[in-house]
Amino acid sequence: MAPRPSFRAGLTGFALLLLACFAPLPAQAGDEELRATLAPLRAADFNTKAELVEALIAANHPRTVAILTAFTTNRLHYAAAFDRMVISADSAAEMTVEDAVTGEALGPVGRRDLDRITTNNRLRRLIGDRLAQLGLASADPQQRLAAVETFVRNPDPASAALLQERQTLETDPQIAAQLEAALALIDLTSADPAVRAQAAEVLGGRIPAEIRGRLMRVAADDPDATVRLAAQEALAKTELRLRLLGWAETLFFGLSLGSVLVLAAIGLTVTFGVMGVINMAHGELMMLGAYTTWVVQQWLPVNWSLPVAVPLAFLVAGLVGIAIERGVIRFLYGRPLETLLATFGISLILQQAVRSIFSPLNRAVAAPEWMSGTVMLGPLEVTLNRLVIIGFCIAVFTLLWLALQRTRLGLEVRAVTQNRAMARAMGVRTARVDALTFGLGSGIAGVAGVALSQLTNVGPNLGQNYLVDSFMVVVFGGVGNLWGTLVAGLSLGVANKLLEPWAGAVLAKILLLVFLILFIQRRPRGLFPQRGRAAEA
Amino acid sequence: MLLPRWLLSDRAGLVMLAVLVILGVGVPILNLWVPPDHPLHVTSYTVALLGKYLCYALLAVSIDLVWGYMGILSLGHAAFFALGGYCCGMYLMRQIGTRGVYGHPDLPDFMVFLNWEALPWYWFGFDQFWFAALMVLAVPGLLAFVFGWFAFRSRVSGVYLSIITQALTYALMLAFFRNEMGFGGNNGLTDFKDVLGFSLQSDSTRVVLFVLSALALAGGYLACRWLVSTRMGRVLVAIRDSEDRARFLGYRVERVKALVFTFSAMLAGVAGALYVPQVGIINPGEFAPLNSIEAVIWVAVGGRGTLVGPVVGAVLVNYSKTWLTTALPEVWLFALGGLFVAVTLLLPYGLIGLLRRRRESAS
Known part of the structure; x- marks a missing residue:
C-alpha cells in the first residue's frame, strides 16, 4: 500500500530540513574578527580600502550590509572615545551613534569627536556592486528583487556573468523576469546584432520607463536595420500592453465610481x-x-x-x-x-x-492610515x-x-x-x-x-x-x-x-x-x- | 354682461383680475406721479419686486395647468422659465453693443474674455427684438414638445416623469455652467443696458415692464381658464383622473398631453423673459432643481387645479421669502421645508381649497 499523501509530504519536508542543516555555508566570521578587519580602515588609502571592502564581503558577517551601506553614505566613523568604528544615524552636529560591529547604541557624540572614514566614487561603485551581489544572493526575495532592480536601472556588462549565474538558480517568477530584463539590457550593448535583436525582442511589453527609453533609442539609432525593426516591434508590444493597462485602469476607476453610485442608490x-x-x-x-x-x-x-x-x-x-x-x-x-x-x-x-x-x-x-497608499x-x-x-x-x-x-x-x-x-x-x-x-x-x-x-x-x-x-x-x-x-x-x-x-x-x-x-x-x-x-x- | 360664460362663473378669477387691474393702474401712478416723500409713494425697488412676483405667478399658473388639470408633476418647469430668460438675456446682451467693458461691437464681454473670434451660430438673430421674442416662445416650446412627445408616447408617467423632468433641468444646469456653451458660464448674462432703446435703469421702463408682467399674467390666466373650460379642458381632467379610461374612450392622450405641456412651457418661457430685465441677470442657478420644486410648492400652497390659487401662493410664498431671508435668514429653509410638509399633510387643496370648504360649511 502506498503511503498516504500527507505522510509522504511530511517525509519530504523532513528530508529538506536535514539537507538545509548540512548545506555548505560560507564560514561566518565572529565579531572580533570583523573588528580586526575594520580597524585598519581608518588609516588606509583608497586601494587598501578597496581590499578591505573585499575582505568585509568575504567575512560574511550579519552586519556587513549595514556597515557597507553606512560607508557609502558617509556615516561610518572612527570614535576615539570608544576606540572603535561607529555608525551615525544622521549627519547633524550632535549624532547618535551605534557600534558598527554589534549595532549596540552608544548614545550621542559630537561631530568633532568622530573621525569620518572617507570614500571616493570608485569605492562607492565597488561597494554598490558588491552590495547588489550580496543582495542577489540574499535569502529574502524582497532584497533580491531590489538588487536586481538596481541592475535594471544601471545595466553593467561586467555583472552579466553574476546575473546569469543567479538566473539559473532563481525560482521566484517576478525576480526571474527582472533578471531576464537586466540581462537583455546588457545584451543590447553587445557587438553582435543578432544578440541585440534578440534582447530587444525580450524587452518588448515591459512597462518601466528606463526600458522603454532604451528601446526607443535603439529603435531610432541602432546601426543594424534588423535590430531597429526588432526594437520597433518590441515597442509596439509595449504600447499595446500600456493601452490594455490603461483600459484596465479606466475600468477600475469606473467600478469604484459605480460602487459609490450603488452605495448611494441601494x-x-x-x-x-x-x-x-x-x-x-x-x-x-x-x-x-x-x-x-x-x-x-x-x-x-x-x-x-x-x-x-x-x-x-x-x-x-x-x-x-x-x-x-x-x-x-x-x-x-x-x-x-x-x-x-x-x-x-x-x-x-x-x-x-x-x-x-x-x-x-x-x-x-x-x-x-490603513486606507491611504497604493497597492x-x-x-x-x-x-x-x-x-x-x-x-x-x-x-x-x-x-x-x-x-x-x-x-x-x-x-x-x-x-x-x-x-x-x-x-x-x-x-x-x-x-x-x-x-x-x-x-x-x-x-x-x-x-x-x-x-x-x-x-x-x-x-x-x-x-x-x-x-x-x-x-x-x-x-x-x-x-x-x-x-x-x-x-x-x-x-x-x-x-x-x-x-x-x-x-x-x-x-x-x-x-x-x-x-x-x-x-x-x-x-x-x-x-x-x-x-x-x-x-x- | 359682455363677459363670456366661462369667465362669469369664475368669481375668484374675476377678483384676481380686478386686483391685477388695480395694481397695473395704481402702481405706476403711485411710483411716477406721487412725490417720493409722500407716504403713498411706491419705490422703484418695490415696483421691480412686485414685477418679479407677477412673473413667478405666471410660472405657477403654467405649472398648475399641467399638474392641477393634467396630473403631470413637472419638477423641471424652471428650466423652461430659465430658457425664456436666456433668450431675453441674449437679446439684451446684443443691445449692449460697444458699451461693454471691452467695447467689442458684436461679441459680449465674456466671449471677448474667452478669446472667441466670432459669435456662435446660435447667437445670430438675437439682435432683433422680434426674433428674440419669437425664440422666447419657440425654444421652451420646442424642448417641451420633443421631451413631452417622447415621454408621453412611451407612457412615462407619475413619479418617473417627475424624476426625468428633474434630470432634464439638472442636465441643463450642468450644461449652462460650462463656459464652452457660450452662455456666460457661471456668471450668466448680466450688465444689461437697455431694451428697444429704453434704458433699463429708468423708472418709466421699469413701470412699463411691471405693467407688461401684469398683462402677461392676466393674459396667461385667461388663456388657461379658457382652455380648461373647453372640451379639451374636460379631456385634460379625464386624463388626470383616469388616463387609461380616457385612452379607451378614443382620445389621443399623448397628443393632448404634449400639446398642453408645450403651451405650459411657453407660458413659463414668457414669465422668464419678463423676469430677466426686471432682475437684471440670468445665470445657470435658475435651472437648479430646487427652483422648480419651489415653484411647485407655490402651486400647492395656493391650491392646485384652481389657477387662481397658484397666483396667490406664488405671491404669498415669495413675499415671505423676501421678508424672511432679510429678517431671519436662518429660518427661511426651515419655513419652506415646513411649508412643504404642512401643505401636503394638512392642506391638500391649498388656501383656495380652505376658503371653499369654509364657505360650503357656512352655507
Whole structure:
C-alpha cells in the first residue's frame, strides 16, 4: 500500500530540513574578527580600502550590509572615545551613534569627536556592486528583487556573468523576469546584432520607463536595420500592453465610481423600489451618515473611527428615517406626488439643521492610515481607498440581500410589497413593517454617507449632489430590483469614466443624463423590470 | 354682461383680475406721479419686486395647468422659465453693443474674455427684438414638445416623469455652467443696458415692464381658464383622473398631453423673459432643481387645479421669502421645508381649497 499523501509530504519536508542543516555555508566570521578587519580602515588609502571592502564581503558577517551601506553614505566613523568604528544615524552636529560591529547604541557624540572614514566614487561603485551581489544572493526575495532592480536601472556588462549565474538558480517568477530584463539590457550593448535583436525582442511589453527609453533609442539609432525593426516591434508590444493597462485602469476607476453610485442608490432601492415611496430626503440621510463620521472622529482616533461610524451612522440615519415614516410618510401612502413634495420639505429642514448646528462650511473628515497608499493589483497600481470602497459596496450589498432574502423581516417586507391586504390577513403587522423597511433603507443611506465622507467634501449640500444620480441608478436598473441597481450603478460608473477622457467630466455626466432620459422613454421599467403579479400593483 | 360664460362663473378669477387691474393702474401712478416723500409713494425697488412676483405667478399658473388639470408633476418647469430668460438675456446682451467693458461691437464681454473670434451660430438673430421674442416662445416650446412627445408616447408617467423632468433641468444646469456653451458660464448674462432703446435703469421702463408682467399674467390666466373650460379642458381632467379610461374612450392622450405641456412651457418661457430685465441677470442657478420644486410648492400652497390659487401662493410664498431671508435668514429653509410638509399633510387643496370648504360649511 502506498503511503498516504500527507505522510509522504511530511517525509519530504523532513528530508529538506536535514539537507538545509548540512548545506555548505560560507564560514561566518565572529565579531572580533570583523573588528580586526575594520580597524585598519581608518588609516588606509583608497586601494587598501578597496581590499578591505573585499575582505568585509568575504567575512560574511550579519552586519556587513549595514556597515557597507553606512560607508557609502558617509556615516561610518572612527570614535576615539570608544576606540572603535561607529555608525551615525544622521549627519547633524550632535549624532547618535551605534557600534558598527554589534549595532549596540552608544548614545550621542559630537561631530568633532568622530573621525569620518572617507570614500571616493570608485569605492562607492565597488561597494554598490558588491552590495547588489550580496543582495542577489540574499535569502529574502524582497532584497533580491531590489538588487536586481538596481541592475535594471544601471545595466553593467561586467555583472552579466553574476546575473546569469543567479538566473539559473532563481525560482521566484517576478525576480526571474527582472533578471531576464537586466540581462537583455546588457545584451543590447553587445557587438553582435543578432544578440541585440534578440534582447530587444525580450524587452518588448515591459512597462518601466528606463526600458522603454532604451528601446526607443535603439529603435531610432541602432546601426543594424534588423535590430531597429526588432526594437520597433518590441515597442509596439509595449504600447499595446500600456493601452490594455490603461483600459484596465479606466475600468477600475469606473467600478469604484459605480460602487459609490450603488452605495448611494441601494438604500433608495429599498424605500423607492420595494416600498414605492419617493424619498427626496434620501440624500440628506446620506449627509447625516457623513456628519456622524465627522462627529465620531472628534472623539476617537482616526484609525478607529470608521468601524465605529458605520454602525452608528446606520442607527442615526435609520432612526431619523423611522421618524420621517411615522411622522409624515405614513399619512401619504398611495399619493406619490405628495410624498415627493413632503420629503423634499424634510430634506430642506435637515439641510438647514445641519447648517445651523455644525456650520455652512465643509467639514474635513480625515482618511484613516490603513486606507491611504497604493497597492498592486497584478500589474495595476491602485489606490487603496478606492479598493476599500468597492469591497465595502459589495459587503453592504450582500448584507442587504441576505437581510431581504433570509430574515423574517425580509420575508415580511416582500410579503407586504407584493400584496399588502393579503399580508395583513396573514397576521403581518404592516405598519411596523413599513416603519422598519423605511428605517432599513435610511440606515443604508447613512452607511453610504460614511463611504462618501471618505471621497468628497462633507457639507450641507452633500446629499443634493447625489440625489439625481441615485434616482437615475434605481430607475435605470428597474425599480425594486437589487441586482438591477448593482448592474446599473456599476455600468453607469464605468460608462462615465469611459466618456470622461474625450468629453470632460461635466459633459460626460450630461451625456449620461440625456442617455438615461432617452432610455427611460424606451424602457420605462428599467433594465430588469419586475415581472408577475408584483409588477401590476 | 359682455363677459363670456366661462369667465362669469369664475368669481375668484374675476377678483384676481380686478386686483391685477388695480395694481397695473395704481402702481405706476403711485411710483411716477406721487412725490417720493409722500407716504403713498411706491419705490422703484418695490415696483421691480412686485414685477418679479407677477412673473413667478405666471410660472405657477403654467405649472398648475399641467399638474392641477393634467396630473403631470413637472419638477423641471424652471428650466423652461430659465430658457425664456436666456433668450431675453441674449437679446439684451446684443443691445449692449460697444458699451461693454471691452467695447467689442458684436461679441459680449465674456466671449471677448474667452478669446472667441466670432459669435456662435446660435447667437445670430438675437439682435432683433422680434426674433428674440419669437425664440422666447419657440425654444421652451420646442424642448417641451420633443421631451413631452417622447415621454408621453412611451407612457412615462407619475413619479418617473417627475424624476426625468428633474434630470432634464439638472442636465441643463450642468450644461449652462460650462463656459464652452457660450452662455456666460457661471456668471450668466448680466450688465444689461437697455431694451428697444429704453434704458433699463429708468423708472418709466421699469413701470412699463411691471405693467407688461401684469398683462402677461392676466393674459396667461385667461388663456388657461379658457382652455380648461373647453372640451379639451374636460379631456385634460379625464386624463388626470383616469388616463387609461380616457385612452379607451378614443382620445389621443399623448397628443393632448404634449400639446398642453408645450403651451405650459411657453407660458413659463414668457414669465422668464419678463423676469430677466426686471432682475437684471440670468445665470445657470435658475435651472437648479430646487427652483422648480419651489415653484411647485407655490402651486400647492395656493391650491392646485384652481389657477387662481397658484397666483396667490406664488405671491404669498415669495413675499415671505423676501421678508424672511432679510429678517431671519436662518429660518427661511426651515419655513419652506415646513411649508412643504404642512401643505401636503394638512392642506391638500391649498388656501383656495380652505376658503371653499369654509364657505360650503357656512352655507
